[in-house]
Amino acid sequence: MEANYHSDPFAPLSDAEKAGKQAPPEDVWKPITPIPDDAPQLTREFIQARLPAGYSLTTGWKYLDADGHRMCSVIRADRPANGSPAAKTFMPFAFCEGPNKKREWRAKGLSAPRPLYHLDQLAKRPNDPVLVVEGEKAVEAAASIFGSHVVVTSISGSKSAAKADWSPLRGRRVTIWPDNDPAGIAYAGDVAALLHQTDVASVGTVQVPRSWPDGWDLADELPVDVDLSKLTELMALSAQQEPEFGSWENPDLSLLGTGRRPAPTFPVELLNGWGEWVEKRAAACSAPLDYVAISLLASAAAAIGNVRWPLAGANWAEPPLLWCGLVGSPSSGKSPSMDAAFALVHHAEEQMAAGYDDERRDYETKRQTAKATREAWEAEVKASVKAGENPRQMPAEAEVPDVPPRPxxxxxxxxxxxxxxxAALLPRGLLLVRDELSGWFGAFDKYGGGGADRAFAIEMYGGRPYVVDRVKNADPIRIPHLSIGILGGVQPDKLAEMLSGPDDGLVARMLWAWPEALPDFSLLREQQFDHKANAAFARLVELPMSADQFGNPEPRYIQLTSEAEDFLEKYARSVAIRAHQATGVMAGALGKARGHVLRLSAVLEYLWWCIQPSDTEPSKIGADAVLAASGIVDGYFLPMAERVFGDASIPLHDRLAMVLIRRLRDEGQSAFNARDLRLSKGGPLRDAGAMDAACSALVESGVIRPAPGREGNTKGRSSKKFEVNRRLFGRAA
Known part of the structure; x- marks a missing residue:
């Protein structure tokens, strides 16, 4: 379409136009950028005609885009003193389109965000540092002094920094040189804040000496006794300012870590004769020995759960069962480690079930006998009723016995x-095994149990009598001692959800293991290695239970020695103080610590006994067992609880960012497309929202920054492309 210009765009304004009576409202005139090549020249006469009375055009500057095309002009006009204070003014001029597609030059500024002066120089010199000054005149002066820098400024003076588009400085090293007055210092502060939001590599501000003339800038004459070397020195000092942590020049790489405290080392030497078995089994599983050791402890605890209870003082007794959670990724070796301990359990269970086949046959005989006896009795009852006689009571032989469970x-x-x-039929104690504990926790009261599931789970820990009323059967289930240990795995990304339940002590009862994963693999080559361990573990299930006065199975109580009680009492006092000072779930874990030491002391005492060639069962729990138990609890399980609970408190976006930053580092990616990456790699970042959260956290940390671009030919959809900071790979940004 042919341009429709004003017939004489440079003609002086008429009196009516100057009064604003005939001119169209300014807001209907829209700047055209870049200015068309066929636009008329902006002449001195046109500008002068639009200046306030008494002002004369002094100079002007053309604002160009990155490709060198003109976008607008800014002019400076001065008023001589002539007895009154000298003054200056700045006016922008834009080529605009108005009513009826008319096009002409107008004394009008561009809409925000406005371009910087010297965009073309920024594009031509992409690797050079940038100097920001106040005003175009200062730009020209500074460019002649600091030729190594691209010098820029924003339109409209010190109060309009926020209206400029600072995005072309993204990733650049920037220095700000303020005018030596309050307005200049305020402008420098505004620019610095805006640049931090723009994700520049670094920002430094020159500290102009206060002794220099008020209002001094780089376009003025040098102060007395100051030469150019002093200006260079000031620039160098500003460049030595520490880059802001989390900026492109100084990225926050803490997300490369896990965000949690380091894993403590399990004291395998405290297992005495079991230490070698644990180490070799862990190597065969290509897993941390923590998993194997704790699986062994949980299994041994269940083997004596209601058989031997430690007794401290006159009446403090607890079942020695343990609740243990193994935290790690699906490939960290949790399941093979548990299987190593379960091999011992399986061997012991086979020994426990040695006479089970005979017991089942005896049961079948009794069941059939009871069935025949009942049928005969029922016939006898019918005959008695028919004869008007009182039937005799059902004989005991007519009652069908319970099916004996396999031990x-x-x-x-x-x-x-x-x-x-x-639990009622197998009174020795049990071990509940779950591959994924979060599923067990998450299923509590899923179907409206009114809290019964969770309450029952808590009771499993205490070993107290328990009765379960059944809807389908009037006869309740009576359990003399409800003692059930727990052993299972947990994936790290499930922790927060798992630990977010009610603060009822359920989580505090858990003993956690979250060692660092081992990038290794090896095979166990000793075929008969488990023979000694199998025989030793089986000794635990040979221990007989006691009976109460009614003949019901009852644990035998093993007293701590006097010295062991002194150690336990001292430890309990110290941990009580720490629990009082702690908060949240960690306070609960500390509160359970003394009980864990008591339980673990019994487990260790009997593990030590069964692996040693001694036929004499421990008659006491000694001080060595209590000291070893307190060492494991205080030196391993409590620090591990802090590690687990601390990770659960890490915000989700940071946990996702940890996954992404490690992936970028390990794969050495210098740039990536977030959408392509999440679709190709999957995992926790597969979800678009999760990937966006991870990218946002890494942008804030200075690890990545958006790369300009659009998705295909669409106008509004971002391509989600990002540049990766080279410092992630140990190289300069």
Missing amino acids: RIRVADATIEAIAKL
Whole structure:
């Protein structure tokens, strides 16, 4: 379309136009950028005609875009003193389109965000540092002094920094040179704040000496006794300012870590004769020995759960069972480690079930006998009723006995009734095994149990009598001692959800293991290595239970020695003080620590005994066992609890950012497309929202920054491309 210009765009304004009576409202005139090549020249006469009375055009500057095309002009006009204070003014001029597609030059500024002066120089010199000054005149002077820098400024003076587009400085090293007056210092502060938001590599501000003339800038004559070397020195000092932490020049790489405290080392030497077995089994599983050691402790605890209870003082006794959670990724070796301990359990269970086949046959005989006896009795009852006689009471032989369960230690069914029935029929104690504990925690009261599931789980820890009333059967399940240990795995990304339940002490009862994963693999080559361990563990299930006065199975209580009680009492006092000072779930873990030491002392005492060639069962729990137990709890399980609980408190976006930053570092990516990466790699970043959260956190840390661009030919959709900071790979940004 042919341009429709004013017939004489440079003609002086008429009196009516100057009064604003005939001119169209300014807001209907829209600047055209870049200015068309066929636009008329902006002449001195045109500008002068639009200046306030008494002002004369002094100079002007053309604002160009990155490609060198003109976008607007800014002019300076001065008023001579002539008896009154000298003054200056600045006016922008833009080529605009107005009513009826008319086009002409107008004394009008561009809409925000406005371009910087010297955009073309920024594009031509992409690797050079940038100097920001106040005003175009200062730009020209500074460019002649600091030729190594691209010098820029924003339109409209010291109060309009926020209206400029500072994005072309993204990733650049920037220095700001303020005018030596309050307005100049304020402008420098505004620019610095805006540049930090723009994700520049670094920002430094020159500290102009206060002794220099008020209002001095780089376009003025040098102060007395100051030469150019002093200006260079001031620039160098500003460049030595420490870059802001989390900026492109100084990225926050802490997300490369896990965000949690380091994993403590499990004191395997405290297992005495079991230490070698744990180490070799862990090597065969290509897993941290923590997993194997704790699986062994949990299994041994269940083997004596209701058989031997430690007794401290006159009446403090607890079942020695343990609740243990192994935290790690699916490939960290949790399951093979548990299987190593379960091999011992399986061997012991086979020994426990040595006479089970005969017991089942005896049961079948009794069941059929009871069935026949009942049928005969029922016939007898009918005959007695018919004859008008009182029938005799059903004989005991007519009652069908319960099916004897196969002796075992491990259970997998986690429903209340299933566990309760097994606990009633297998009074020695049980170990509930779950591949993924978060599923067990998450299932509590899923179907409206009114808190019963969680309450039952808590009771499993205490070993107290428990009764389960059944809807389908009037006869309740009576359990003399509900003692059930727990052992299972947990994936790290499930921790926060798992630990977010009610503060009822359930989580505080858990003993956690979250060692660092081992990038290794090896095979166990000793075929008969487990023979000694199998025989030793089996000794635990040979221990007989006691009985109460009614003949019901009852634990035998093993007293701590006097010295062991003194150690336990001292430890309990110290940990009580720490629990009082702690908060949240960690306070609960500290509160359970003394009980864990008591339980673990019994487990260790019997583990030490069963692996040693001695036929004499421990009659006491000694001080060595209590000291070893307190060492494991205080030196391993409590620090591990801090590691686990601390990770659960890390915000989700930071945990996602940790996954992304490690992936970028490991793969050496200098740039990536967030959408392509999440679709190709999957994992926790597969979800678009999760990837956006991770990218946002890394942008804030200075690790990545958006790369300009659009998705295909669309106008509004960002391509989600990012540049990766070279410092992530140990190289200069």
